[in-house]
Amino acid sequence: MATGCSYGTHRVLEPQGALPQPAWRLDNTPEPFDNEILVDVETLNVDSASFHQISESVGGDPDRIAQAIQEIVTQRGKLQNPVTGSGGMLIGRVRYVGPGLQTDLKPGDRIATLVSLSLTPLKIDAVHAVRPATDQVDITGTAILFETGIYAKMPADIPDTLALAVLDVCGAPAQTARLTKPGSTVLILGGAGKSGLLCSYVAKRAGAARVIAFDYSETSLERARRLGAADEFIQGDARDALAVMRAVGEKADLTLSLVNLPGAELAAILATKPHGMVYFFSMATSFTAAALGAEGVGSPVDMLVGNGYYPGHADLTLELLRESPKLRALFEELYVPQR
Secondary structure, three states: OOOOOOOOHHHEEEOOOOOOOOOOEEOOOOOOOOOOEEEEEEEEEEOHHHHHHHHHHOOOOHHHHHHHHHHHHHHHOOOOOOOOOOOEEEEEEEEEEOOOOOOOOOOOOEEEEOOOOOOOOEEEEEEEEEEOOOOEEEEEEEEEEOOOOOEEEOOOOOOHHHHHHHHOOOHHHHHHHHHOOOOOEEEEEOOOOHHHHHHHHHHHHOOOOEEEEEEOOHHHHHHHHHHOOOOEEEEOOOOOHHHHHHHHOOOEEEEEEOOOOOOOHHHHHHOEEEEEEEEEOOOOOOHHHHHHHHHHOOOOOEEEEOOOOOOOHHHHHHHHHHHOHHHHHHHHHHHOOOO
């Protein structure tokens, strides 16, 4: 059995020499190399920006969403939205662990992959259900995890759909915990969404004096009020930069941009203090717009690309659900099917 590149370049079909994430097409055949893990996939958690774009493009019809996802995977050998460039992550059961790997995984273990579907070789045999409310898709299929691919074993005390939902965004609360300074003001654009609820809780936990949840949906803001982690709740459109700046008032030390639509870059920049930090976690972000926009308005903010990986991010995020009954109850309402 052959040993592949630890970064997965041996799976790249087009263009040769590329890494799997920027590559156009991957080899998704479920025949693992001796340093790969073969996973029987159960559920895909599609990146919010990607799912929103696919849904809008097909009029929100679940059957057409399923068809669009299948077409992307058939064409590319991975789930990488050609418009947003993003993917998501998955849960499944390990079928095979290559002998060349140093890991405690064994066949039969259930895992969530913590690397993007935009670089994961994926083969879909059938789509069983599309759940637009949670951006999740149940399938039968296979995936390959490379030697450098990170994962989390599925916890026994948290339902799958809930664990999958929070692990998909676990980089955001981990970075929020690192970036929040005691006594600071933290603004969260998309503050009532999945990652927004987690980040507002973490920011308050880290000692922020003023946490502002800004969201387009008044219904979602009501949910955020029930959590009670934010100090202020503002309804509005994050694409209206001047309106956001005026609504926020005194500018933030740290702004988190978590919205799943493009066009919110300047709102985040204008609402942040000079030499403050803007953390762009959303995959809908145009980093060209952010860089040139900051230059255009003369703002010296620091900007951080939303790297979804931070050491310990999965454990930290799952622990938040165990620590806060309110937070867990809200997420169970959203992500645990009611019988």
